[in-house]
Amino acid sequence: MTALLQVEGVGKKFGEFAAVSDVTLDLRAGETLGLIGPNGAGKTTLFNMITGFLKPDTGHVRFDGAAIDRLSPAQRVARGLVRSFQKPMLFPALSLRENIAMASRQHAGRGLSWLGSLRATRAANEESDRLLAESGLTHRAEARVADLAYGEQRMADLLIALALRPRLLLLDEPTAGLAPEEARRLLAIIRRHDAETSVMLITHEVEIAFAACDRIAMLNLGRLLCLDTPAAVQAHPAVRDAYLGALAA
Amino acid sequence: MNRLALPLGGLLAIAMVAVLAGDFQLRFLAEILIIGTAVMSLDLLIGFGGLISLGHAALFGSAAYAAAIAAQHWGASLPVMLGIGIAMGTAVAAVMGLVILRAGNLFLLILALLFGQIVWEIAFHWRDVTGGADGLRGLPTLSLGPWALGDARSLFVLAGLLALGCLGLARSFVASPLGRALIGTREQPIRMQALGYNLFSLRFRALLVSGAMAGAAGALYPFVNLYVGPQSVHWTLSATMIIMLVIGGVGSLWGSFLGTAAYLALQTYVGAWTDRWQLCVGLLFVLTVLVMPQGLASGLLRLARKARRS
Structure with missing residues (x-):
């Protein structure tokens, strides 16, 4: 190897x-x-x-x-080259889906788009939903991450990193x-x-x-x-x- | 339907006020809408990016000067004035961004203040162009093709349409990937770097958007105020904008108009009665922080929700 x-x-x-x-x-x-x-x-x-x-x-x-x-x-x-941190670093004002989408949009090169960004947003949400389904957190997609249990926050932290592929x-x-x-x-x-x-x-x-x-x-x-x-x-x-x-x- | 409610409701409100209010009220409301738009552009930086700037008046005021100077030479065509204001606001924001966005927090605030004071120095001392301490008066009437727009009603409608358009743009900005990323830099700047975001580029873009909106508002200001002077780029106006924003509600966007209205109403009506009107502003500020720490916008929403439930 x-x-x-x-x-x-x-x-x-x-x-x-x-x-x-x-x-x-x-x-x-x-x-x-x-x-x-x-x-x-x-x-x-x-x-x-x-x-x-x-x-x-x-x-x-x-x-x-x-x-x-x-x-x-x-x-x-x-x-x-992607990392996570010792403590979950999430965006407490945003929903779980939006937290993951923040990473998948960036991976798709649309992290800083504004006008005409509807398609990018939809694609990022689909990627977030795929990861949420994989981790069994689909039912928490719309929850603010500040309201998640610690174990769910840890999982969210990992999913954000994975969304960057x-x-x-x-x-x-x-x-x-x-x-x-x-x-x-x-x-x-x-x-x-x-x-x-x-x-x-x-x-x-x-x-x-x-x-x-x-x-x-x-x-x-x-x-x-x-x-x-x-x-x-x-x-x-x-x-x-x-x-x-x-x-x- | 919900997406249309805000613009339709806004247009209806503008039309009703334009028909019912007198000249003095219309000019006063136009001033509130114009300065409120500038305060809302500051809200994009403070409320969503956590970038507290004491130099925002430089963006607003330099656009006002640019429009006034251009109007004296080439006439006051509305599209040209708006174009010049937006270009000037964006250009000054770009230069300001290169200076201040390398720093953060307190240093950013101080750098923005110093940058704003440099712009003030230019406006104050470049007498041949800016009129120095006297400012610029006697501007030609704003026009759109064959129509003169110098009367209070036209200026109010223009200011209302500008405010409504900028509110729509600001809401779309906040909901866009760029806006969400800006919130991300406020909440977790280190994580944003770890996600591959270039924080400087992100904040720079937000400042350009904010500068363009402040510039658009600044372009109309001299025609409503019938004057533009060095006070419009001074750091004290930037501080006043922050006070208006805190009273209205940081991060609410539309609260900027409430905060501006409350401040200017005290200045105009209490100021006519006593020169200690700023004491009332201070009291209102303290009361807002104590009773409605999220500002008037959030307080009103809370009251409305309570009323709906009962």
């Missing part, structure tokens, strides 16, 4: 604090890569650098073979705070899209990482401890010491 994403020696300091140091990893097309590590390990900082929200102090990021260091977050999205989807703790059944449903939706979408998944729930990911990267104190299959990561002594001690005991 060819590498879709290559992170080469990337590092970021905040003052004297090195949040990420010399991280090199790759993600192959069609792969689901887990990113685990304790709080403060640098997982979200790494996400921010990959997606252009933070500029790395050192190293480079390549996507589909091309350097993307100079691209803005919006330009990276146009290439298919990403080639690589970076999910930051998508199952945090969800009941096991809700988490299973959300992961099933992600899996349903894995033919066209590769996934990089930050999670604190190592059981989910071991079950859902093809490979796992472990970060600790900003450094990459290992990058391997779930079984190999579970057996890695440094990983057991740093993070999985309690689980393995």
